[in-house]
Amino acid sequence: MIPEGSGGVGGPATDGDPSEDALQRLHVLTPLLQSWRYVVAAVGAALVFFRDNLDGLWRLVDFVESESALTIVLEVLAGLLVLLAAATGWAFLVWRMTRYAVAERTLFVRRGVVMRQRRQLRLDRIQGVDVQEPLLARLGGLAQLRIEMAAGQGATTSLGYLRLPEAHALRAELLSRSGRLGGSVEGEPVVERTILQVSALRVLQARLLEIGLGIALVVVYVVVATGVAVSAGLGFGGLLGILAPVAPVAIGLLLTALRRFVRDANFTLTESGEGLRIHSGLLSLSHRTIPVGRVQAVHLHEPLLWRPFGWAQLTVDVAGTSAGGSGGTGGSGGNDNQPAANTLVPVASRVEAAAILAGVVGLQVDAVAMSGVPRRAGRLDPLAWRWLGVGLTDEVAVSRTGWLDRQVAVVPFARIQSVRARQGPLQRGLGLASVHLDGAQGAQGWSAAHRDVDDALVLVQVLAARAGELRRTEDVHR
Amino acid sequence: MGNRVGGSGRRADTERLFADPECSWNGVSPALLTVRRLAPAALAVGALVAALVLAVTGARTLLVVPVLALVAAAAWWVWLPRTISAWRYAERADDLLVSRGRIVRRLTIVPYGRMQVIDVEAGPLASRFGIASVKLVTASASTDAEIPGLPVDVAHDLRNRLAARGEARAAGL
Numbered sequence: 001m002i003p004e005g006s007g008g009v010g011g012p013a014t015d016g017d018p019s020e021d022a023l024q025r026l027h028v029l030t031p032l033l034q035s036w037r038y039v040v041a042a043v044g045a046a047l048v049f050f051r052d053n054l055d056g057l058w059r060l061v062d063f064v065e066s067e068s069a070l071t072i073v074l075e076v077l078a079g080l081l082v083l084l085a086a087a088t089g090w091a092f093l094v095w096r097m098t099r100y101a102v103a104e105r106t107l108f109v110r111r112g113v114v115m116r117q118r119r120q121l122r123l124d125r126i127q128g129v130d131v132q133e134p135l136l137a138r139l140g141g142l143a144q145l146r147i148e149m150a151a152g153q154g155a156t157t158s159l160g161y162l163r164l165p166e167a168h169a170l171r172a173e174l175l176s177r178s179g180r181l182g183g184s185v186e187g188e189p190v191v192e193r194t195i196l197q198v199s200a201l202r203v204l205q206a207r208l209l210e211i212g213l214g215i216a217l218v219v220v221y222v223v224v225a226t227g228v229a230v231s232a233g234l235g236f237g238g239l240l241g242i243l244a245p246v247a248p249v250a251i252g253l254l255l256t257a258l259r260r261f262v263r264d265a266n267f268t269l270t271e272s273g274e275g276l277r278i279h280s281g282l283l284s285l286s287h288r289t290i291p292v293g294r295v296q297a298v299h300l301h302e303p304l305l306w307r308p309f310g311w312a313q314l315t316v317d318v319a320g321t322s323a324g325g326s327g328g329t330g331g332s333g334g335n336d337n338q339p340a341a342n343t344l345v346p347v348a349s350r351v352e353a354a355a356i357l358a359g360v361v362g363l364q365v366d367a368v369a370m371s372g373v374p375r376r377a378g379r380l381d382p383l384a385w386r387w388l389g390v391g392l393t394d395e396v397a398v399s400r401t402g403w404l405d406r407q408v409a410v411v412p413f414a415r416i417q418s419v420r421a422r423q424g425p426l427q428r429g430l431g432l433a434s435v436h437l438d439g440a441q442g443a444q445g446w447s448a449a450h451r452d453v454d455d456a457l458v459l460v461q462v463l464a465a466r467a468g469e470l471r472r473t474e475d476v477h478r
Numbered sequence: 479m480g481n482r483v484g485g486s487g488r489r490a491d492t493e494r495l496f497a498d499p500e501c502s503w504n505g506v507s508p509a510l511l512t513v514r515r516l517a518p519a520a521l522a523v524g525a526l527v528a529a530l531v532l533a534v535t536g537a538r539t540l541l542v543v544p545v546l547a548l549v550a551a552a553a554w555w556v557w558l559p560r561t562i563s564a565w566r567y568a569e570r571a572d573d574l575l576v577s578r579g580r581i582v583r584r585l586t587i588v589p590y591g592r593m594q595v596i597d598v599e600a601g602p603l604a605s606r607f608g609i610a611s612v613k614l615v616t617a618s619a620s621t622d623a624e625i626p627g628l629p630v631d632v633a634h635d636l637r638n639r640l641a642a643r644g645e646a647r648a649a650g651l
């Protein structure tokens with residue numbers, strides 16, 4: 001047990017410990033919703049165990065073989081019920097011990113059955129609060145909060161489950177007390193203005209086109225392999241052997257597209273006093289807020305197969321959100337179920353995307369004068385060199401990169417962490433060099449590739465100087 | 479028509495990009511060369527021992543491997559001074575420049591206000607030779623500004639100067 005009153009960080013920025021009455025519980029149905037997870041986890045663990053331990057499985061089979069099918073089913077069901085009961089019991093204990101309270105400047109969260117945990121979140125450090133409705137919870141009208149803090153891993157606190165209106169109210173309260181995000185006045189309903197709605201069909205088309213190239217490669221492989229197998233007189237088994245390796249690739253691609261579709265379907269982007277809000281999800285719903293003032297970089301993507309349709313995607317880098325790589329393509333499965341913190345627009349016409357981009361960074365990106373690269377850069381990058389380019393305004397740096405994933409990246413000078421120049425031996429032979437910017441989210445995908453060296457020299461000096469200047473003036477109103 | 483611009487002018491431009499002559503550049507300690515050369519030396523010794531063993535046991539055909547390793551160690555030994563002399567840094571009014579690399583040349587500019595942490599590190603070998611490395615950490619994981627092999631007192635002075643300037647220009651994200 002932690003002694004009373006030990007949690008305070010001290011200083012004027014924290015509140016005292018909350019009184020017992022102030023501490024609130026989560027919704028009563030929480031244990032039921034959580035217990036399913038425990039059961040699923042247990043069954044999953046059992047499957048993994050038996051996969052790695054076939055002996056155990058055979059012994060189990062030997063054991064049950066003596067009985068009839070019905071008894072086996074009954075036994076399995078009974079086992080699951082016992083498991084569920086135990087899990088519910090545990091989840092109930094967890095629920096009993098979890099309480100929270102919102103004070104003027106702090107959110108207190110107490111949890112833990114064996115190890116007691118007391119978490120205090122300084123509201124002025126909150127980066128964002130998302131409301132999520134996982135499928136089961138959604139059916140029961142419940143939701144959970146995800147609170148992102150300005151720190152690396154483990155900085156996300158989730159609080160669930162609450163009734164949906166309560167969750168939205170708590171979100172609004174936390175945001176308004178955090179002060180940073182320009183939250184609404186307490187008690188006043190937030191007026192949301194819809195900026196963009198994307199139909200589920202469009203999202204599905206876009207996601208399928210995204211994997212189109214991969215699928216095309218798979219198809220080509222299958223056709224060629226079949227031809228070779230037939231002409232070489234390989235039997236059906238041989239053909240299967242040749243085709244088997246691509247099956248997981250194809251399935252993986254389709255699953256990725258499907259997951260993203262489920263995540264981004266019913267997409268609505270709205271604007272309110274708090275910033276941009278994103279509502280999306282097919283089965284589970286999520287409601288996110290993008291604090292426009294904390295955007296580190298914005299990227300407009302036009303994947304190869306989208307270009308004939310004139311579609312584009314917008315992603316943003318926001319400090320503190322635990323997103324994957326900046327392209328939004330990274331992440332190893334598990335993260336894909338969470339809404340990608342950095343998708344601003346899953347798919348829209350290029351004009352719409354550019355207009356929304358303009359709303360975020362305050363400039364029409366197509367109106368920025370871009371300077372291209374010399375023709376000799378084409379020897380190093382024959383596909384993209386005509387597109388490569390860079391443009392500077394008074395406040396942001398714009399770069400154009402990529403061919404497969406053609407991209408426009410916009411980085412405010414004030415967000416630049418460091419500036420890098422790089423020249424490989426081939427570039428040296430041609431008198432070229434590349435310039436990159438580093439942001440708080442890592443390499444921001446902003447790069448001015450294959451510039452003429454004296455051009456790169458000017459660029460590096462200007463970027464470093466502009467970053468310094470703006471930073472100092474910005475501090476005045478922080 | 480990739481028209482090749484006059485070679486010498488281009489070389490001068492590259493030189494200005496990665497090692498602007500208007501800045502006062504500082505190199506790293508020669509002791510770093512000694513420390514770094516321990517690795518190829520160890521490789522050479524290992525290769526020699528292996529070659530001896532192989533020669534004695536009579537597995538002559540396998541001798542190719544230690545001979546190749548010896549050649550690699552020699553190339554490494556010869557190349558090291560060039561990489562190490564390419565490491566340099568310059569303090570300007572508002573930012574720190576770190577330049578490095580021979581084959582791939584790199585320049586990193588870190589504005590003082592963006593420095594979050596300044597690490598001075600010295601491993602057991604480095605500290606035996608009286609050198610330490612200064613590493614600048616910003617909020618970005620991809621910032622790669624490290625100056626290896628400074629004499630310990632120089633490293634500490636640099637750290638203190640950078641910290642003072644960083645404090646004067648500190649900024650949030």
